[in-house]
Amino acid sequence: MFAQDSIWTSLQLPIIALSPMDGVTDVPFRTITKKYGHPDLIFTEFSSAEGLGHGASELLKEFRYTPDHHPIIGQIYGTTPEFFRQSAILLCELGFDGVDINMGCPAKNVAHSGAGAALIKTPQLAQKIIKATQQGVAEWQNGATLADCPDFTAKILSQVQNQQQQLKLLSTTNNQLAQRRLVPISIKTRIGFDTEIVGAWIPTLLEMKPAAISLHGRTLRQLYTGRSDWEAIGKAADLVKQSGLGTKILGNGDIDSYQTAHQKIAEFNLDGVLIGRASFGNPWVFLETVPEILPTTKARVALEHAQLFELTYQSDSKFSFLPMRKHLSWYIHGFPQAKEIRIQLVQTHSSQEVKAIFQKFGLL
Numbered sequence: 001m002f003a004q005d006s007i008w009t010s011l012q013l014p015i016i017a018l019s020p021m022d023g024v025t026d027v028p029f030r031t032i033t034k035k036y037g038h039p040d041l042i043f044t045e046f047s048s049a050e051g052l053g054h055g056a057s058e059l060l061k062e063f064r065y066t067p068d069h070h071p072i073i074g075q076i077y078g079t080t081p082e083f084f085r086q087s088a089i090l091l092c093e094l095g096f097d098g099v100d101i102n103m104g105c106p107a108k109n110v111a112h113s114g115a116g117a118a119l120i121k122t123p124q125l126a127q128k129i130i131k132a133t134q135q136g137v138a139e140w141q142n143g144a145t146l147a148d149c150p151d152f153t154a155k156i157l158s159q160v161q162n163q164q165q166q167l168k169l170l171s172t173t174n175n176q177l178a179q180r181r182l183v184p185i186s187i188k189t190r191i192g193f194d195t196e197i198v199g200a201w202i203p204t205l206l207e208m209k210p211a212a213i214s215l216h217g218r219t220l221r222q223l224y225t226g227r228s229d230w231e232a233i234g235k236a237a238d239l240v241k242q243s244g245l246g247t248k249i250l251g252n253g254d255i256d257s258y259q260t261a262h263q264k265i266a267e268f269n270l271d272g273v274l275i276g277r278a279s280f281g282n283p284w285v286f287l288e289t290v291p292e293i294l295p296t297t298k299a300r301v302a303l304e305h306a307q308l309f310e311l312t313y314q315s316d317s318k319f320s321f322l323p324m325r326k327h328l329s330w331y332i333h334g335f336p337q338a339k340e341i342r343i344q345l346v347q348t349h350s351s352q353e354v355k356a357i358f359q360k361f362g363l364l
């Protein structure tokens with residue numbers, strides 16, 4: 001079902017990717033991570049297929065990116081197969097290298113509607129969603145456009161056009177937006193709902209022949225508690241390899257360095273891993289050899305991140321600097337005067353204020 005020349009087959013193995021994280025992996029975060037950490041692959045935050053289907057154009061914000069983010073995969077969640085079909089076409093129109101379906105989110109507002117990790121409990125619906133998404137990318141390869149997406153409003157259509165224009169303006173290489181191809185579909189999921197059911201769940205997914213599966217070694221019930229179960233991830237990897245389908249399998253959960261990543265990949269016969277939380281304020285986590293990162297370096301990158309955040313979002317009608325503050329706290333983790341600096345950073349409203357604080361503490 002999936003193309004042999006997709007991003008999942010062309011990337012050199014093993015793949016060390018930046019995990020999708022809602023409220024974190026936005027445009028400036030991805031740019032900074034890519035610049036300093038060079039992950040092999042990055043994901044957007046997830047966005048709601050239902051929301052897009054119901055006209056929530058502001059959700060397109062999650063799908064903003066710049067050409068330097070390639071290879072980049074757009075992630076969607078939801079419960080309605082038809083909205084996945086349409087969202088898949090939308091992601092193809094925006095030039096993403098892949099479409100990822102979230103079947104791992106445990107958050108109440110997602111799972112209570114039956115989406116995210118709750119789909120582990122409704123395997124037939126999960127399969128229908130994958131099928132509809134595959135249909136969307138196949139239709140797009142054969143010439144479908146947003147005109148074939150009856151639920152998208154005029155506002156969504158015009159915003160997608162704006163994003164396409166921006167990407168074309170920023171692109172220095174050949175225009176990926178124009179190339180009709182079978183964009184690969186991947187799944188990000190967990191090892192079970194309340195207990196580990198890898199032995200049943202992974203074959204259910206494999207029946208749909210996804211290009212890749214990323215597996216977080218916790219159940220929905222566990223949320224983020226305990227440790228990621230790498231034995232279960234290894235079991236899944238065996239099932240994927242035995243299937244002979246060529247589906248890639250990536251492990252996820254608690255990886256905090258390049259070395260741990262490679263150790264898990266070797267021990268559990270994986271094609272790669274996703275790194276999430278260890279990248280907070282630490283884009284260097286993906287590097288094999290991490291140079292000594294002095295507090296002054298971190299402060300410089302934190303300021304660069306804050307400036308990029310403003311540049312990216314300040315023209316938005318509802319612009320707020322608040323989402324940037326948590327990143328600033330993460331960057332200064334472990335600094336000698338971290339507490340005093342943090343108290344001031346979490347009250348900032350602009351990169352100018354951030355700069356002044358770093359200067360006051362002798363970090364710039």
Ligand SMILES: Cc1cc2nc3c(=O)[nH]c(=O)nc-3n(C[C@H](O)[C@H](O)[C@H](O)COP(=O)(O)O)c2cc1C
Nearest residue numbers: 019020021022045046188216253254255275276277
């Ligand atoms: C703040 C936050 C937001 C997240 N948002 C998403 C998301 O949008 N999509 C997704 O598939 N997983 C999401 N996750 C899960 C992560 O991608 C990852 O699976 C999880 O954090 C375990 O990996 P880690 O131990 O390397 O952080 C999120 C996790 C966190 C902490």
